[in-house]
Amino acid sequence: MSLTFELDPAVDRTLHDGLVALWTDVSNAGGSVGFVPPVTADDVRPEVVKHLSAMAEGRCRLLVGYDEEGAVAATAFLTLNTHRLMRHWLWLYTVMVAPGHQGKGYGRDLMAAAAGAARGIDGIEAIRLTCRGGTGVDRFYASCGYKEVGRVPDAIRVAPGDDRDDIIMLLPLHQY
Template sequence: MGLSFVLDPEVTPDLGARITTLWTDVSNAGGAVGFLPPVSTERVRPVAEQQLRGVADGPDRLLTGYDRESGRLAAVLFFESQRFELMEHWRLLKRVMVHPDFQGRGYGADLLAEAERLARAWGLAGLRLTLRGGLGLETFYARSGYKEVGRVPGAIRVADGDDRDDVTMWLGLHWPGSTRTDPARPVLARLDPH
């Protein structure tokens, strides 16, 4: 069991269709990846195609994980560039997804560990991600070393009267020219001295 990873696979129509299906299934299982259930593949497809264009045309990168036993696409994440020279030393993780059929096997943690390994090999200073509050995702990402560094209260409206926080998390990898390994730590110390 476990995942076999492929970095920067060729973006083919078949891969696009499989990612769209995975994204739809994750959304319909309650995953916070940009849609609310119920959602159809027709609704997800244009957003998936746009995300994949950033990979095919650059500078974004795609990490896929395949279940070793079945060979099925089980996990996906995108390393997204901010397309801004002053922010090229880190990447934003987008669409961190594990298919519902494979959840509970540790694949999410494995996917994040592989993303961290790659980011370190590329010499990046950190990885950033955002998440929808109210689902306990902060705890999940914290287990992989991510620290909460920002929160916008009520920025995500999932329904009338149900606004969720937009939470930013950061994983410091290394800071060139410094002994600091986590540039977020001083911010966290000021916010929560305990």
């Protein structure tokens, strides 16, 4: 079974709660999405509100993957650049697949859906993302066509004595 993707879904309590639950579960499973486990829904909720506010202001767009039961199973936020010299590319943030759905190809489906969504936005020529070194997720993004274009050593402090590289990756969207 595959996910059903929706770009810019209507935000209601069910979606809000689904985002909070997904972000909490992914964080507690060790996903590098801005937190270090353990986290609670109360820890995550302000970040969800911040992302949804940016969406309401038109600064970002939300891509949600729903599983066969209609639950939020995957997400990515496509954040538009406001600087006039950088409006031709966007950021991809908070890329998540529910831990119970990992290993089913949903991450690859999510990345393809995000690229498709970005191609549908006028003037967007590339997607840029960052990821935490030491997790192996950079290999996954590379397998989806992203290229490492930069690295900031020890930029992410996960814990005292545990600093990770901030890896910058880019996916050009033009077709040859």
